[in-house]
Amino acid sequence: VQLQASGGGWVQTGGSLRLSCAASGGTFSMYTMGWFRQAPGKEREFVASIITSGRSTIYAEAVKGRFTISRDNAKNTVDLQMNSLKPEDTAEYFCAARRGSRWFTRPDESEHWGQGTLVTVSS
Numbered sequence: 001v002q003l004q005a006s007g008g009g010w011v012q013t014g015g016s017l018r019l020s021c022a023a024s025g026g027t028f029s030m031y032t033m034g035w036f037r038q039a040p041g042k043e044r045e046f047v048a049s050i051i052t053s054g055r056s057t058i059y060a061e062a063v064k065g066r067f068t069i070s071r072d073n074a075k076n077t078v079d080l081q082m083n084s085l086k087p088e089d090t091a092e093y094f095c096a097a098r099r100g101s102r103w104f105t106r107p108d109e110s111e112h113w114g115q116g117t118l119v120t121v122s123s
Helices: none
Strands: 002-006 009-012 016-024 033-037 043-048 055-059 067-072 077-082 091-099 117-122
Touching: 002 091, 016 091, 016 117, 033 067, 033 077, 043 067, 043 077, 055 067, 067 117
Parallel strands: 009 117
Antiparallel strands: 002 016, 016 077, 033 043, 033 091, 043 055, 067 077, 091 117
16 A cells, blocks of 8 residues: 655644545555654654554554544545644654554554655744
8 A cells, every 4th residue: 555644844832733644555444554753863653543443543642632543444544633732743754554453553563654744843
């Protein structure tokens, strides 16, 4: 499956952004989806994951209560709504896919990656 992320940009502290990832070339509903991020000089880290049906999600502690992951299996998209953004959320954000109905939280568990979309939060 091919993944195309979009929606990054510049925002002030406390602002909101919505990232979107469009999938093609595979049966989207068979993939658990995830968002990861990578700040300059740091390792890629888990942000959120949503299982195939969309009925269950998991978040990193750093974003819990501020970010919401959702998916639309009819449109083959997975979104990440980011509210109350902080400077420490600044990073390149990547969508990821793994076949099956189990969350994944480690980068090495992902089978497919999209290109990153840059989010910059200014203080």
